[in-house]
Amino acid sequence: MQDIDNLQKSITVGTLHTKAAPFVYQSSLYQILLFDQEAIVQIDFIPYVIPPQSILFLSPYQHLSFTGDITVQTQRLRFHGDYYCIEYHKKEVACNGILFNNIYVQPYVTVPLPLFHQIEEIFLKIENEIKPIYQHSDAIIKAYLQLILALCSKEKKSIMKDFLPLELQDNTLAYQFQRELERAFRQQKTVVYYADQAHLSVDRFSKKIKQQLGKPPSTLIQERTILEAKKMLHLTYLPIKEIAEQLHFHDEHYFSRYFKKHVGISPSQYREQVGISIVAK
Structure with missing residues (x-):
């Protein structure tokens, strides 16, 4: 089990506010961002309009900037890929992974409201688990993260299967x-x-x-x-x-x-x- 300091460096849960974010934002960690409202962004300088109830997946050092006039606050989970879900994570970072790194499809998935709320709850559970005042469980945090990735992968596969563009x-x-x-x-x-x-x-x-x-x-x-x-x-x-x-x-x-x-x-x-x-x- 990792100590608390190493754990907090490996995975964090917080918010990203458009007014606080630099014009071009990068991180050395993998990121999952929850959008409960529409947002206009650029990812690697490609424009996207992200709908409400969407989940965005970013790999290390992808460029992210917010370009719309609307103030957006997103919930954000960041994690170091090699500390968490090593085998599952390797599948996700493989070329054309369903969530991360697929250059041919949009980098986000829009999900039904119940699933969006479920993932919000998992974010909160991870945040509570890594607070220093608690005796954290590395295995539980890994399981929560794997659950997020599995739920989102399933949803994105379903969308791609049913609505494969011509x-x-x-x-x-x-x-x-x-x-x-x-x-x-x-x-x-x-x-x-x-x-x-x-x-x-x-x-x-x-x-x-x-x-x-x-x-x-x-x-x-x-x-x-x-x-x-x-x-x-x-x-x-x-x-x-x-x-x-x-x-x-x-x-x-x-x-x-x-x-x-x-x-x-x-x-x-x-x-x-x-x-x-x-x-x-």
């Missing part, structure tokens, strides 16, 4: 691009390559992908590359030079500059703060 069904351009990107992103990082595969001009290809997926292909290529780099930094002990080589960067220094440009910190800082030191070998 743009992501088999044989559409968006679906074909997604499959080709998953296969080739390590070697191919230019829009020209993917446009050629689709037998379209770059302009026409880019326009169609943005219409269907909400982001230009250049952004999706960059996000997929950064996502893989984050996963390798977080979940492996590979040297940064080897990660750069596996992602087909010319050299380690270019990879580091690329990563810092899009994430805000260097690969070594990301590895140190997100938790490589406690990932099981």
Whole structure:
């Protein structure tokens, strides 16, 4: 069982107020935010209108900013992925995880009101469990967190199954691009390559992908590359030079500059703060 100080550093429950948040907000922890009212935000500089009764999932060092005029106060749970739910968490941080890190779908899930209230209650139970005046139970807190992830995963899978947009069904351009990107992103990082595969001009290809997926292909290529780099930094002990080589960067220094440009910190800082030191070998 961890001591209270380490526990509080590993998981916290509180609020995030739009007036108190910096214009661009980041955290070295995984985050779950509850929105009981509509909010207009940017996540990694992509705009979203988050409906009421929605739950937002953010990975370490994702960019979050509030852009609307309405003051928003959200309940926020932050946790260090390697202290909590290691096996379950690894599934969630895998590429295209249903909650975290899926670059092709919206980063939030809108849930029925009873489920929203149930998750609010679990937040409160976690907050009460980690208060220093109580004899906390690490196992109970882990179970509560796993329950939140399981309930939200189930709801999001149901939504995606029942309302899969036409743009992501088999044989559409968006679906074909997604499959080709998953296969080739390590070697191919230019829009020209993917446009050629689709037998379209770059302009026409880019326009169609943005219409269907909400982001230009250049952004999706960059996000997929950064996502893989984050996963390798977080979940492996590979040297940064080897990660750069596996992602087909010319050299380690270019990879580091690329990563810092899009994430805000260097690969070594990301590895140190997100938790490589406690990932099981």
